[in-house]
Amino acid sequence: MAQDNVLVEVTGLTKYFPIASGGLFRKKVTELKAVDGVTFAVHQGETLGLVGESGSGKTTVGKCVLQLHRPTSGEVIFKGHDLASLSEKQLRAYRPKLQVIFQDPYESLNPRFTAYDIISEPMKLHGATRTECRERVAELLNIVGLAPYMAERYPHEFSGGQRQRLGVARALALQPEFIVCDEPLSALDVSIQAQVLNLLDDLQRQFGVAYLFISHDLSVVRHISHRVAVMYLGKIMEIAPRDTLYEKPLHPYTQALLSAVPVPDPRVEAKRQVILLPGEPPSPLNPPSGCVFHPRCPKAFEACSSVVPLLNDDRDAHFVACLLYKSSWP
Ligand SMILES: Nc1ncnc2c1ncn2[C@@H]1O[C@H](COP(=O)(O)OP(=O)(O)O)[C@@H](O)[C@H]1O
Numbered sequence: 400m401a402q403d404n405v406l407v408e409v410t411g412l413t414k415y416f417p418i419a420s421g422g423l424f425r426k427k428v429t430e431l432k433a434v435d436g437v438t439f440a441v442h443q444g445e446t447l448g449l450v451g452e453s454g455s456g457k458t459t460v461g462k463c464v465l466q467l468h469r470p471t472s473g474e475v476i477f478k479g480h481d482l483a484s485l486s487e488k489q490l491r492a493y494r495p496k497l498q499v500i501f502q503d504p505y506e507s508l509n510p511r512f513t514a515y516d517i518i519s520e521p522m523k524l525h526g527a528t529r530t531e532c533r534e535r536v537a538e539l540l541n542i543v544g545l546a547p548y549m550a551e552r553y554p555h556e557f558s559g560g561q562r563q564r565l566g567v568a569r570a571l572a573l574q575p576e577f578i579v580c581d582e583p584l585s586a587l588d589v590s591i592q593a594q595v596l597n598l599l600d601d602l603q604r605q606f607g608v609a610y611l612f613i614s615h616d617l618s619v620v621r622h623i624s625h626r627v628a629v630m631y632l633g634k635i636m637e638i639a640p641r642d643t644l645y646e647k648p649l650h651p652y653t654q655a656l657l658s659a660v661p662v663p664d665p666r667v668e669a670k671r672q673v674i675l676l677p678g679e680p681p682s683p684l685n686p687p688s689g690c691v692f693h694p695r696c697p698k699a700f701e702a703c704s705s706v707v708p709l710l711n712d713d714r715d716a717h718f719v720a721c722l723l724y725k726s727s728w729p
């Protein structure tokens with residue numbers, strides 16, 4: 400994809416949460432490095448998948464991009480403006496263009512509001528009239544595959560898949576250019592997941608909206624993403640075009656993640672060797688030195704415990720942060 404249609408450009412993003420530790424009287428505040436120096440771009444109309452195990456910092460990245468969490472440092476450039484340096488008041492002008500779809504639509508939808516109230520709320524806040532709201536709500540329900548008469552229903556009267564469609568309709572209300580989809584399928588039955596995935600795909604084709612698609616499910620991410628970024632302990636380990644990443648992963652962590660995913664082709668599946676990683680991901684309160692993955696890495700060598708690898712272009716827009724590759728040496 401051409402560089403000139405970059406929509407969101409994230410550079411050196413960090414988010415450290417202060418954590419109180421120590422005894423009752425000797426309070427010490429340490430930092431939990433939820434996101435630690437993350438750099439990536441999302442182009443207009445593109446889907447960037449963000450994968451990684453639970454706790455790797457995906458949600459925090461999404462919230463920092465949207466300024467729902469204020470980053471500790473780093474830039475989030477949207478159409479030439481650094482959102483991270485804007486005040487809440489200045490941000491208001493950008494909020495309509497940047498939306499979010501959450502994992503559990505039930506938690507994010509007010510149970511006392513009808514579908515009409517839920518979808519029209521952002522429009523009302525931006526000064527739409529009653530007539531405009533009515534027309535737009537009917538249009539949006541139609542767009543997401545719900546019937547106009549459902550406008551009078553409450554969230555509990557919808558099925559899980561319908562509720563997620565409602566969440567999508569609300570996110571679309573103000574014609575966003577960028578939507579963070581944070582595990583949008585994880586609360587849904589497998590049979591419903593494909594429908595919502597196809598809906599998101601259709602909407603992108605129709606409206607040219609870009610997605611940051613967060614998921615721990617590598618198969619889902621493969622289906623919808625143009626490019627994929629792999630996170631581990633607050634850092635991006637690898638970013639590449641979708642097929643490149645799935646077919647020729649360079650990072651030992653990506654290789655291990657992918658080795659655990661079943662392959663539809665029975666001949667390939669028969670030869671699949673699962674790479675088992677020792678131990679659990681370490682705590683972001685006390686991340687390992689050097690490459691944060693080195694204590695679990697089957698290919699680690701001496702330098703990995705002291706040298707921090709850089710996320711650099713190894714070849715053809717394939718970025719990897721691993722000392723096995725020359726490009727990652729500082
Ligand atoms: N508000 C918060 N305060 C303190 N720690 C947090 C907060 N939100 C997330 N974390 C921690 O940051 C790390 C990354 O969390 P998160 O971004 O939710 O990861 P993921 O979405 O990949 O599961 C985790 O260790 C989590 O416990």
Ligand SMILES: [Mg+2]
Binds near residue numbers: 457458459
């Ligand atoms: Mg999360």
